[in-house]
Amino acid sequence: MQWFTADAYGLSRLVFQRALAAVYLVAFLGAARQFRALIGERGMLPVPKYVARVPFKRAPSLFQLHYSDRFFALCAWTGCAAAVALLAGADGLLPLWGAMLLWLLPWALYVSIVNVGQTWYGFGWESLLLEVGFLAVFLGNEEVTPPVLVLFLLRWVLFRVEFGAGLIKMRGDACWRRLTCLYFHHETQPMPGPLSWFFHHLPKPVHRAEAAANHVTQLVVPFLLFTPQPVATAAASLMIVTQLWLVLSGNFAWLNWITIVLAVPALDLSGLRDHGPYPATPLWYEVAVIAVSALLLALSHRPVRNLVSRRQVMNTSFDPLHLVNSYGAFGSVNRVRQEIVVEGTADAVAREDGDWRAYEFKGKPGDVRRRPRQFAPYHLRLDWMMWFAALSPAYARAWFGPMVERLLEGDRDTLRLLRRSPFPPDAPPRFIRARLYRYRYTTWRELRATGACWERTYVREFLAPTRLAAPAQPPGRP
Structure with a gap:
């Protein structure tokens, strides 16, 4: 079906998939290196104690079925191996169904980790990686044209990330409305980076301009993601530049990087590579994409209600598989x-x-x-x-x-x-x-x-x- 596919986004898909695989690699590497002290059998919050009191339906995970430190390490390092394979382009060497299974593997392993990670995995970028990673399963490989529905859903996630963060700021701390939050933020943020000291000492008019630009990027620009090209590309590019600015100003794990990755599918990169015609899209693949898209759109009513609510909450999962979530950051800023x-x-x-x-x-x-x-x-x-x-x-x-x-x-x-x-x-x-x-x-x-x-x-x-x-x-x- 012609309406189902978007030939111009082949290169965007490729860049997105390789970059997402890199984020997966970082996530699994961190899990493999830190889990024993945090959630291991002798960890501060042991997984065995957690799964003994939390049922599978509330926290679906492989570790509900069996847990040992050795098994967790095997899962984490398997996730690293899958991410490396995807980063190297192994999904392009497989048939379509095989590529989908390969993308499903790191998602299933990481949702298993997050659902038993407790306090240590309660950050918004965990759910964001899982939501985006699930969509990546249905994005296909070089055997099919990128499906419009999945590209739309990726933009929908990016919209919620940015617009949700913008709304939580405007509804939260008054300093965002006064454009003064950045007088304090670079000094009081969770983990400053090597340039944070210099960002903090920028003149106050620059801080006010930063805050104003942030409001424009998060409250206005997201709507442009759903406009025709080249406007959508310009909107996504502005978001990428803003995120790179944040990368320079502090350490926010992979939040900024996955937001950058999420903006890539909105870019029209067709002028950089002429792929040529794709093979015909299999009917079973079309049915799977349509069914999953319908499910995710149906589940989206809860984050939409959260966005329009005066009691908006940030970084909340509305289902145990983290398929559709709410996002936001720094609704309040510490002064000290x-x-x-x-x-x-x-x-x-x-x-x-x-x-x-x-x-x-x-x-x-x-x-x-x-x-x-x-x-x-x-x-x-x-x-x-x-x-x-x-x-x-x-x-x-x-x-x-x-x-x-x-x-x-x-x-x-x-x-x-x-x-x-x-x-x-x-x-x-x-x-x-x-x-x-x-x-x-x-x-x-x-x-x-x-x-x-x-x-x-x-x-x-x-x-x-x-x-x-x-x-x-x-x-x-x-």
Whole structure:
């Protein structure tokens, strides 16, 4: 059927598929390297305990049927292998049905991981990867012309990502309406990047222009995705440029990158490559695409209702397979940055003035002289949750105590999540404590004088000195 296909988007499909495979690779690599300490059999939030209380229909996953650390590692590394194969173009060497099965494999493996990942996998970009990854299954390979319905649904996802983020800002923090949120955002965002200090010190008129441009890109431009070419290409290109700007300003895992990937199918790249006529589209494939499109459009009523609701929520899945979700980010912006500093001592008695040594995390601020690094699109899950814990102890109640216990035990898997431990695994500390500090960026003059990009001030105790003889208690306000 002529209306079913869009010959001009063959190259766009190819670029999209290879880029999506790269995002899959990053996601599976992070899962393989971090799961043992976070959700493994001896992790902070073990999968076996979770699946024992959550039924399959609420969290469908392979790990509901069987869990062991070895099996999880096998699934994660299999996902890496599938992503590498897709990145290398293996789907183009297979028949259409084989290519679809190959794309289905990483989606099924990753939904299994996310559905048992608990707090560590509660981020919007997890659901976004799954929603986009499911659509990629039905995008086809070089045996068929890119189907219009799937291309439309990909634009529909991009619309919800951008428009949802724009609405949550306008409905949320008043500083977005006043164009002043970026006075604070670059300093208080979850994980600053190497250029965030410089972004923070841009003149305030530039920050106001950034905020205004963000509103245009998220509240106006998304509607242009559904207009004829070349307007749709221009709209998608503007979104890509905006996301690259965000990539430079901080570490947001693969959120920015998958949004860029999602914009690619809206680009008309036909002028760069002449594919020639595609083979006839099989009837079974047309039926499958139409059926899936109808299902996803029917499921879309809930995110649409969420968009128009005054009580809009962000980053919510409306079904256990994460097929259709709501998105959004930074509906509110913190004015002050607080950080938890975890310290240990080998002293026999935990004195205030004892020999306390700080653990250093890979991404989150700690040592005031250490400048932030670039980690995105790789996701440092513990570092991100430490940012949430600093906002409120409630975010850390389930896992902070187990983390402290594992530091006191010298658990190697937990220590691998850190940049530096002041104690070797075979000689762990006797006590652990956690203190809350206020962090602020230094000025240009302070940076030149001290070499420190942060200045910090003690706020309060977050966790009293704790030892294994007295099991670690959930953190809370004194």
